[in-house]
Amino acid sequence: MFVKLTRSGSRNYVKLVEAYRDDHGVSRQRVVATLGRLEQVRTGAADALIRGLHRVIDGEEPQAPSVRFAPALAVGDTWMLHALWHKLGWDAAFRRVLRNAHGAFDAERLLRVMVFNRLSDATSKLGVLRWLEGTRVPEVDSASVTHQRLLRTMDTLAERSEAMQRTLAALLRPLVDQDLSIVFYDMTTIGIEGHSEMPGEIRQFGLSKDGGIRRQVMLGVVQTAEGLPIAHRVWEGNTAEAPTLHAVVDEILALYPVKRVVLVADRGLLSLDNLEWLQTVRIGKTAQPLEFILAVPGRRYGEFNEILGAVQAEHGVQAKAEVIGETAWQGLRLIWAHDPQAAAQQSAARRQTIEMLTQQAERRAGKLDAQDAGAAFKGRRLSDSGAKAWLFRAVSDAHLGSIIKVDLQSDRFAYTEDEAALKRAELNDGKLLLVTNTSDLDPAEVIARYKSLADIERGFRVLKSEIEIAPVFHRLPERIRAHALICFLALVLYRLLRMQLKASGSAYSPERALEIARHIQLHQVRIAGQGTASGLTDLSPEQLALFDQLQLGIPSQEPFDIAL
Template sequence: MYTKITRSGGRQYLQLVEGYRNEEGKVRHRVVANLGRLEDLNPAKLDPLINGLNRAIGRSDNTAFPVEIESSKAYGNVFALHELWKDLGLDRALGRAMRSGRRKIEADALVRAMVFNRLCDPMSKLGCLRWLDTVAMPEMPAKVEHHHLLRAMDALMDNVDRVEAELARQIRPLVDRDLTVVFYDLTTVRIHGEGEVDDDIRAYGMNKETGGIARQFVLGVVQTAEGLPLMHTVHPGNVAETKTLQAMLATVLKRFPIERVILVADRGLLSLDNIDALTSLAEQGGRTLEFILAVPARRYSDLVETFRDMAFDETGLAEDRFAGHRLIVAHDP
């Protein structure tokens, strides 16, 4: 049996209809009951009939059906990120850099999932697993476990140079032709715990956060004037900042179309000791190294004799030579 809505004289009626076969085996139907005008029917009139039918077959009343609410998976944010990921060519870059016939995990998809998690709801690896259960991530493996994420990170580290080179190639069109301004700075990241591993970069050094000695590693970031990150560097916690500059500059010059190199730094990052090495590095591409260096001496006392004979103008500026370089001093009484 089933319900049927019929029309007569401009009105609609609800009928209970039974289907059957006649003696010739043909399908026919007949009206079992007329339930009334459709516009006059409401739950108060129909629920008793529905409940009676439910009771006849051992079901609960219509008004007592349990309601189960299941949450849907979020799709909007990860879909937008996925399209950007493809438009920027990051999927192709990771695929080329991390291609391996021996690896049985989809490392590039897992790395993408962890990147999206950092953008949408930053969590740990275990937190990322919980987050994946709440989103409809496109093109993901059927089952992702904690060790899969760890193995994807290992694969990323094993191919870090190739990955960064491929990513640099993809973002080149987003960088201005001359790459006129590049910012590079270092910070320290403290580490808690006393465990050690082979080739451990965690070492005791001067921590920028506390101003004291701490177990740490050093993180460097290179970005454009617009804030577009180009690359990052990781160093042992006891490294001297000046020793990181040459390797960073060599990598940036190799990956990006830089025509003019001007280094602006304080004494912590750029010293007279490494200017010669940096100059020869810049000259390899037919460039000339230009730099603005604050306090180009190991001790202020090295500048005493130079300062003694300086003649300051009415604005408090004076110019001289120091260690073969142009020295400009701004004096504030």
């Protein structure tokens, strides 16, 4: 049944028409009711009939007029991310990689949904469906997003991970300095839930960088000096950091054919084997060597006591600000920096901890002597073995085992303080040692480059806080790697958003920018007798300025209509 307009002379009539088939199966139409002339219907002559139809459809008498509002949907933040995704060319590029993966749905759009979710309201894959109940992603029909399809998209990502890495590198290559690329490499640990065992297991127990021993995987990230992440890799949770350097360097040189690379890495990646190997690496097929700046692990500072002693003797007391210098070591440059204020604070904090522990130890020793003399105390009787166990744990937790040494072999509670070890520790306070083969960077520039490595640590904090990469609840190794890739893409978008905001002089962080945009909502209203209407909230001056700073188009309703 439908409404039909007919014309008779100069007048238009509105009729309610029913389609049917006659006895011979021929499709025909018949008029059920004539509502009147078009002009009369528009002026309300057919209101009684319309109200009757509404009673049948809605089960209630419409008010004058009946208005229903659907829940508002957040669209501003997803529009911002969608516009950036499109501006970068990721939609077309990733669709080529994921094409024909599943004919029933668009894997690239589901990838987009999962990446946007990490930045807007990070949650589990099942949680993505709940998130979509209050959010719309441009060009995505929410009804097409199911948990099974999200997992199948992750499986496709895992299958085509190398192609995804190459495609992402090609997209990011124009943003990387082709003449000189300073790249930073560091690793972190990602906590994993679950106790099952899978073939090719990468969930292993290891020392977490958040503290303690837990089941985890290792994640390595490479980023440029400008703060742009350009590559990542997942390893088993008990992998040592130093051996990973080979694979990362090979991958970076293959993905980003720059003329000169300076690799900056933290203390865990320095080993004699790595140093020897790094000095043999060449850029592409040229004679240009790979250059590096590596921090010396604190445990190896003892090899440089003579150098550190000379620095301490000359600058330990007199210096008021950081002092920088260099010397030669095994054919390489050894750059050192001494911060007297930091040294004084570290030494004072250590001595305060030692004093507190020794005072508590002396009280326990005094109580043990009193017990031996026949004194009684309230509570559980103290034992020598209990006192030794307590002090050993306390010293280990304070990282003072080389200075306060508990005699675990003695029958009685006993310990010693190693003054020589304390002086060696204080000799290292406030010091930084870097090994490099660069020739044109002065010591201050080398130190500054290394300190920029702290930005990659901030990236890890973003991964663990805003993007919530951990804990991971996936069991299959390939799903874990796919999850890491999704979170890495979210981190790249986050950093590109940060770079654009910084370039425009904006004081907003990416989190604040997404929060401001999130207040832009899509509203849908149904008015009895007049159908439905939808629209976006009017943009505030702050929101208009934000999209202008990001050089992104103003949100429009058209890309969201697919889901209405």
